[in-house]
Amino acid sequence: xxxxxxxxxxxxxxxxxxxxxxxxxxxxxxxxxxxxxxxxxxxxxxxxxxxxxxxxxxxxxxxxxxxxxxxxxxxxxxxxxxxxxxxxxxxxxxxxxxxxxxxxxxxxxxxxxxxxxxxx
Numbered sequence: 324x325x326x327x328x329x330x331x332x333x334x335x336x337x338x339x340x341x342x343x344x345x346x347x348x349x350x351x352x353x354x355x356x357x358x359x360x361x362x363x364x365x366x367x368x369x370x371x372x373x374x375x376x377x378x379x380x381x382x383x384x385x386x387x388x389x390x391x392x393x394x395x396x397x398x399x400x401x402x403x404x405x406x407x408x409x410x411x412x413x414x415x416x417x418x419x420x421x422x423x424x425x426x427x428x429x430x431x432x433x434x435x436x437x438x439x440x441x442x443x
Contacts, residue, residue, distance in 0.1 A: 324443070327387045327399045328358045328366065329379060329418075331409065334402035335362055339369050341400075341433055345440055346371075352443070357396060359383035384414035388421040398428045400436045 330338035342349070342356075349356075349371075356373045358366055360383055363375035377383040390396045399422055401415075409415060422429040430436035 324352065324397050325355045325357055325390075325395060327390070327396045327401075328356055328362055328373075329384065329387065329399070330362045330365075330402040331379075331404035331407060332361075333404040333407055335365050337433065338362060338400070338402050339365050341402075341436060342366060342371055343369060345437075348440055357387065357390065359387065379414065380409075380411040382414070384411060384418045388414075388418040391418070391421050391425055391427050394425075396427065398430075398439060400430045400439075402433070402436075403431050 360378035
């Protein structure tokens with residue numbers, strides 16, 4: 324299984340904590356991670372093996388959406404910061420729409436991500 328991890332700047336530390344807290348589950352279930360650029364770098368720095376695509380504002384969200392469409396990603400953890408403005412909001416909306424169209428589980432917060440991670 325491949326899970327995409329994406330986090331807005333205000334949520335990157337939260338994403339790394341989530342990954343650290345669930346390292347054993349991720350490893351035991353053989354989950355591969357793919358991430359947008361900066362989120363992926365934070366995960367790499369924390370010791371995770373991650374395939375990185377471009378940063379979200381530079382097209383990374385669209386690259387993740389493409390992989391969802393191609394059936395290469397089975398779940399998306401996108402820790403969004405709802406209190407900040409994002410210049411690439413159309414790409415974010417497109418990724419979320421593609422997840423809905425392709426029936427891909429999408430977690431936008433820790434509570435949902437934990438439930439999804441432990442559901443399979």
